[in-house]
Amino acid sequence: MRLIITVLFLLLVITGCDSKSEKELLENLVSKDPDFYMLYAVPEIDKEFIDVQEVQDYYNLDFNKLLSNDSLDTLYFGTYLWLMPVDNYKTYKYIETLEFDDYPAFVIFDSEQLVFSSSNIEEVEHFLSTREETNGIKLRKEQEIDYYSQ
Known part of the structure; x- marks a missing residue:
């Protein structure tokens, strides 16, 4: 009985040390x-993409072209990022x-x-484009960034 409890305790400790809290994630x-x-685009995990270029080629679409300047102005990098399992x-x-x-x-x-x-990228567009304008977004709008020529 003591052995079983010890093994269970060790399993809990080992898995607990490896897992991250939601806050850390x-x-x-x-x-x-x-x-x-x-804004992150999440590809299918079972496709096992090696890098971002492979994902971009697979979906064959630049989602920035489906988002308005108003939407892109709300994003930290002015674009979306692929969230890759390898990263x-x-x-x-x-x-x-x-x-x-x-x-x-x-x-x-x-x-x-x-x-x-x-x-649905159209729902994303609506959510982003209707965001309340913050000071940072206001400054970015004043810069009139051309996101599509980059």
């Missing part, structure tokens, strides 16, 4: 600036728990938490 995903969002597998597994029906899926984070998720 979110640290890699949230925006570094409260004025802006982070951070545990973070990707956390996102995978959202159980999307279609891929690519899109997740949006503010500086603290997940604020929106969808598999």
